[in-house]
Amino acid sequence: MAKIMNKTTFLTLSLLISIFLFCTPGYTQIKTVNVIVGNNSVGTGIINKGTVYVPVKSVTNALGKSCKWNPRQKRIIINGKNVVGKAIRYRSTIYIPYYEIANCTGIASIYDGKSQSVIYSYEANSSNIASFMGNTKLIKTASIPKSSNIKSNTVAIKAPAGGFIEEPFIPVVGENDVFKVAVTNVENKDQVKAQSVSNPSNKFVIVHLSQQNVSDEVQIYTGKFALMDNKQRIYEYSEGLSNFWLVVLRPGGSNFGYIVFEVPQESEPAKLILSTTSRPPLALNLK
Amino acid sequence: MKKVFAFFFCLCLLVITAMPIFAKEKVTIELWHAMRGEKKEVVDKLTANFMKENPDIIVNTKAISTPDLRLYGNNYSCLYRQLIQGLAEGKQPDISQVYENWTTQFVEINAITPFSHFDNTPYAMTEADKKDFIPLFKNACSYNGVMWTIPFNKSVFVLYYNKDILDKYGVKVPKTWKELKEASIKIAQSDSSKYGIIYTPVVDAIGHLIYSNNGSFIKDNKPTFNDNIGVEALKYWTELANAVDGKAGKPTFNSYKEFLDGNAAFTIETSARIEDVKNKCKFHSGVATLPSGTSKAVQCAGTNLAIFSKDETKKLASWKLIKYLTNTENNAELAMKTGYLPVRYSTYNSPIYKKYVEKFPGYKVGMEELKYGVTQPRTSAWESIRGLISDALFDAVSNVEEPEEALNRAADISKDLLTGVK
Numbered sequence: 001m002a003k004i005m006n007k008t009t010f011l012t013l014s015l016l017i018s019i020f021l022f023c024t025p026g027y028t029q030i031k032t033v034n035v036i037v038g039n040n041s042v043g044t045g046i047i048n049k050g051t052v053y054v055p056v057k058s059v060t061n062a063l064g065k066s067c068k069w070n071p072r073q074k075r076i077i078i079n080g081k082n083v084v085g086k087a088i089r090y091r092s093t094i095y096i097p098y099y100e101i102a103n104c105t106g107i108a109s110i111y112d113g114k115s116q117s118v119i120y121s122y123e124a125n126s127s128n129i130a131s132f133m134g135n136t137k138l139i140k141t142a143s144i145p146k147s148s149n150i151k152s153n154t155v156a157i158k159a160p161a162g163g164f165i166e167e168p169f170i171p172v173v174g175e176n177d178v179f180k181v182a183v184t185n186v187e188n189k190d191q192v193k194a195q196s197v198s199n200p201s202n203k204f205v206i207v208h209l210s211q212q213n214v215s216d217e218v219q220i221y222t223g224k225f226a227l228m229d230n231k232q233r234i235y236e237y238s239e240g241l242s243n244f245w246l247v248v249l250r251p252g253g254s255n256f257g258y259i260v261f262e263v264p265q266e267s268e269p270a271k272l273i274l275s276t277t278s279r280p281p282l283a284l285n286l287k
Numbered sequence: 288m289k290k291v292f293a294f295f296f297c298l299c300l301l302v303i304t305a306m307p308i309f310a311k312e313k314v315t316i317e318l319w320h321a322m323r324g325e326k327k328e329v330v331d332k333l334t335a336n337f338m339k340e341n342p343d344i345i346v347n348t349k350a351i352s353t354p355d356l357r358l359y360g361n362n363y364s365c366l367y368r369q370l371i372q373g374l375a376e377g378k379q380p381d382i383s384q385v386y387e388n389w390t391t392q393f394v395e396i397n398a399i400t401p402f403s404h405f406d407n408t409p410y411a412m413t414e415a416d417k418k419d420f421i422p423l424f425k426n427a428c429s430y431n432g433v434m435w436t437i438p439f440n441k442s443v444f445v446l447y448y449n450k451d452i453l454d455k456y457g458v459k460v461p462k463t464w465k466e467l468k469e470a471s472i473k474i475a476q477s478d479s480s481k482y483g484i485i486y487t488p489v490v491d492a493i494g495h496l497i498y499s500n501n502g503s504f505i506k507d508n509k510p511t512f513n514d515n516i517g518v519e520a521l522k523y524w525t526e527l528a529n530a531v532d533g534k535a536g537k538p539t540f541n542s543y544k545e546f547l548d549g550n551a552a553f554t555i556e557t558s559a560r561i562e563d564v565k566n567k568c569k570f571h572s573g574v575a576t577l578p579s580g581t582s583k584a585v586q587c588a589g590t591n592l593a594i595f596s597k598d599e600t601k602k603l604a605s606w607k608l609i610k611y612l613t614n615t616e617n618n619a620e621l622a623m624k625t626g627y628l629p630v631r632y633s634t635y636n637s638p639i640y641k642k643y644v645e646k647f648p649g650y651k652v653g654m655e656e657l658k659y660g661v662t663q664p665r666t667s668a669w670e671s672i673r674g675l676i677s678d679a680l681f682d683a684v685s686n687v688e689e690p691e692e693a694l695n696r697a698a699d700i701s702k703d704l705l706t707g708v709k
Contacts, residue, residue, distance in 0.1 A: 194539075194540065194681070210707075220375040220398075221372050221376075239364060240356050241357060243674035244671070245671045246367070246368060247392065247670075247671075252709070255707065256700075257671050277376060
């Protein structure tokens with residue numbers, strides 16, 4: 001290395017990389033918040049650049065209000081009214097500022113910084129919400145001071161220009177002597193094919209994958225995938241919601257699609273496990 | 288006396304020892320299917336009758352049903368998974384229902400037996416027998432000119448309508464897709480408590496319009512469903528979904544039940560639902576052929592029977608059972624009890640079936656549609672591509688994505704599937 005690159009070149013490159021990393025917009029720390037409708041937790045919101053965002057589909061579903069996307073105007077419509085504020089996409093879920101839902105539906109909402117919760121209540125005044133919260137101190141503005149402590153319970157995300165924030169998934173590959181499996185993306189969603197989670201404290205984890213037969217023999221049964229989370233819990237996938245149709249794979253043949261797991265909200269996908277009848281399970285680390 | 292006794296003793300001994308030679312050994316075969324309710328009862332009855340007529344064959348039927356639709360998919364998804372698991376472990380059934388795209392894979396790995404295998408037996412399929420099968424169904428069972436499966440429970444898509452709603456608002460049964468759209472909008476505008484058309488947002492809905500406008504899903508192993516015809520097909524459903532505040536065309540996975548509940552003027556389902564519609568609707572219902580586009584085309588549905596046995600004795604027993612289940616008389620029995628279509632001309636022309644169709648005008652519709660029948664692609668990757676197109680339809684009618692973008696995205700992935708899955 002030293003022979004190829006002299007000290008000056010190395011320093012210049014290091015400086016350039018540092019400047020690039022420093023200037024890349026939108027790498028920030030984001031805090032999650034609990035979203036409550038009535039007495040039920042319906043999902044997790046996020047604080048991005050001082051604004052509290054909530055997952056729009058989960059909240060409008062819980063409130064029984066319509067939520068549509070108008071592709072021509074590029075606008076979200078809640079309860080027949082346009083959402084004015086900017087929507088963001090994080091891990092494939094669309095979020096909007098929490099007060100936008102109140103503006104469109106007339107249902108009272110408030111962010112409580114102490115309990116880190118956004119609360120929606122049909123009882124349309126703040127005192128009732130305060131009563132519900134046990135008279136905790138209410139923060140009535142949407143914006144959170146930038147100096148607020150956002151170190152705990154944080155996740156790193158990328159916020160590129162345009163208002164959409166995404167965390168790129170780095171593909172992972174695993175193989176044994178029969179199959180090569182690649183996971184190309186992992187998404188979290190509250191709804192798949194109009195089907196919501198069976199329990200509001202759950203979420204869908206969608207794993208996009210490919211599977212190739214790397215052996216010299218035809219593989220008739222290509223196995224079954226399962227998800228292990230950070231607490232070592234194993235989940236089967238919902239075949240009715242997935243689009244990964246088992247096919248017979250001849251040598252070199254590949255199949256791909258997505259599989260959908262329903263897991264608790266706090267669950268973090270840790271491993272994808274392929275179980276076949278002829279080999280020990282093949283596990284891919286997703287973190 | 289001693290000599291007489293010794294003679295009879297020897298005779299008895301001879302008879303007893305010779306009995307197994309003359310007694311026919313029984314063979315047990317297994318039939319897997321995914322039918323339920325009335326349809327399952329017919330299969331059970333026919334196999335029981337077969338065993339009475341063939342005491343040397345025991346048939347065990349296994350009706351595969353899903354324990355949880357969301358977790359394991361529908362009955363047919365479960366049947367497919369169990370079939371390939373069974374094949375991998377050597378525990379496959381002797382006979383099973385199969386779709387055409389499954390058959391493609393089973394033919395490629397020599398998992399099933401073509402019926403030409405029995406050509407040199409007394410049970411060979413005669414030329415008259417071959418000609419008796421309705422060509423559309425027979426062709427769907429043939430690969431490179433060889434018939435690998437026998438058509439069994441077949442149907443076509445038809446338009447069901449609520450006659451009471453149509454009469455109330457002076458709407459005629461639509462003959463074209465344009466008329467169906469106009470009728471659906473008119474009804475939704477006239478009655479805010481009713482939907483125009485209610486349908487399942489899956490690939491078949493796009494297929495109705497693609498095929499009846501001379502389009503295709505796949506051509507030369509390349510996706511074609513995102514061409515102008517495909518995009519217009521998806522726009523059709525998207526425009527209906529957005530008309531009259533979402534009342535003109537409602538996409539829902541519960542469409543059939545909602546139609547039976549009287550919530551909509553129209554729905555599109557297979558002809559196999561006809562008995563249900565006739566018996567369960569609390570309103571006057573009707574059945575019509577699917578509307579036309581620039582031409583007329585109707586998608587077929589349903590499965591065929593294939594032999595998976597490896598043992599020659601079981602293969603022959605399985606073939607006898609398949610012949611029995613699909614003979615003219617039993618095919619008529621299945622058709623009349625379930626609403627499936629006859630798969631043979633002789634069934635269609637039989638006096639008993641002709642008498643049956645006279646009972647209700649809707650029974651004739653399915654058979655009338657057969658001359659316009661088309662089948663969906665048979666490529667191995669079709670099941671995954673079906674899912675991608677269904678997702679695109681769902682996203683477009685939910686206004687998540689523009690029809691063209693949604694189809695292009697599905698086509699991009701389909702290209703890789705068409706070359707990757709082999």
